[in-house]
Amino acid sequence: MAYDAFDLSGKVAVVTGGNGGIGLGFARAVAAAGADVSIWGTNPDKNAAAEKELKEINPSASATICDVSNESAVEEAMAGVIARYGRVDACFPNAGIGTQNQKPFFEHSNEDWFSVIDVNLHGVFYTLRAATRQMVEQGEGGTLVLTASGTAIQGAAKGQAYAATTRPRPWWFGARFRDGTSPSPTVARLASCTIIGNGTGQIGSGPCVNSRRDGTSPSPSVRE
Numbered sequence: 001m002a003y004d005a006f007d008l009s010g011k012v013a014v015v016t017g018g019n020g021g022i023g024l025g026f027a028r029a030v031a032a033a034g035a036d037v038s039i040w041g042t043n044p045d046k047n048a049a050a051e052k053e054l055k056e057i058n059p060s061a062s063a064t065i066c067d068v069s070n071e072s073a074v075e076e077a078m079a080g081v082i083a084r085y086g087r088v089d090a091c092f093p094n095a096g097i098g099t100q101n102q103k104p105f106f107e108h109s110n111e112d113w114f115s116v117i118d119v120n121l122h123g124v125f126y127t128l129r130a131a132t133r134q135m136v137e138q139g140e141g142g143t144l145v146l147t148a149s150g151t152a153i154q155g156a157a158k159g160q161a162y163a164a165t166t167r168p169r170p171w172w173f174g175a176r177f178r179d180g181t182s183p184s185p186t187v188a189r190l191a192s193c194t195i196i197g198n199g200t201g202q203i204g205s206g207p208c209v210n211s212r213r214d215g216t217s218p219s220p221s222v223r224e
Contacts, residue, residue, distance in 0.1 A: 009034035012085040014078070016068050016127055017095030019046040022147065024053075026092055031058040038081045040066040040095065060085075068095045068123030078130035087138055091131035092145040093124040098162045105160050113161045120165035 013030045017023040018039025031037045031054050039054065039061070041047045047063040054061035062084065066077040081088060097119050103112065128144060135142035149166035156163045 005033075007034050011035045011089040012038070012081065012087050013090040013092065014038050014040065014081055014088060014127070014131060015092045015094060016040045016066070016123070018092075019043060019050040019063065023092065023094040024050050026094065026145070027054055027061070028057060030090070031061055034058065035090070036060040036085050038062050038064060038085070040064050040068065040077055042067050067119075068093070068127055069118035071122075071126050074123070074126040074130055078127075078134065082134060088131050088134045088142065089140075090143040090145065091128060093127040093131075094145075094147060095123055095127075096120045096147075096162075096165070098156075098159055102158060104158065108161070116161035117165060120162065 008030055011030075011034070013027070013035045015023050015027045015030075015037060016039075018027045018037070019041035023039065023041075027037045027039050027050070035058070037054055037058065037060075039047070039050055041050070041063065042065065044065060047065060051061060051063035054063075064077050064080060066073050068074055078088070097116055124146070131142070131144070147166075149163070
């Protein structure tokens with residue numbers, strides 16, 4: 001499988017939660033476009049299966065065991081990517097979990113709450129920080145891709161911790177549509193933000209992209 005719309009040869013992408021679902025789908029696409037892809041996950045069997053599949057697309061693909069809620073594990077995993085590929089050009093901190101229980105909100109324990117927050121919010125922070133540090137050092141910029149969910153606006157019964165973590169992601173770097181307007185949580189499911197690194201330690205966010213398949217930008221009032 002190859003993707004000819006654009007060429008990512010020589011670029012390196014890190015995808016957390018990349019052994020299944022949205023993460024694996026994203027990894028397939030960038031691998032097909034020629035990028036070297038490093039997927040991170042906590043399930044060894046799923047990692048191995050995803051790595052095998054991705055290697056059939058691009059033999060340079062690799063999988064790493066990493067719990068993104070662990071700051072040290074993230075730093076170690078990112079160092080491994082840099083040692084293996086020499087650079088980081090794109091990062092998709094996609095790893096996320098739900099509460100996965102049937103308790104009403106008032107019965108949620110601190111563990112129920114923080115187990116989700118630690119992965120979905122802190123894990124994104126740890127991953128983005130490690131990636132952007134490398135991008136700035138390279139001095140060539142890079143791309144961050146962040147996801148949100150409709151539950152940020154609609155709520156989620158018995159899943160309040162998950163809902164609380166999904167809205168902030170695209171807004172961390174000033175997500176914008178191509179026309180310059182800010183996305184509403186009802187449409188900002190996927191935002192891509194260009195990070196400009198000039199080697200000075202400064203990070204600036206360029207316009208984020210949130211577009212339909214036909215390339216047009218949805219109005220912030222449109223529900224998709």
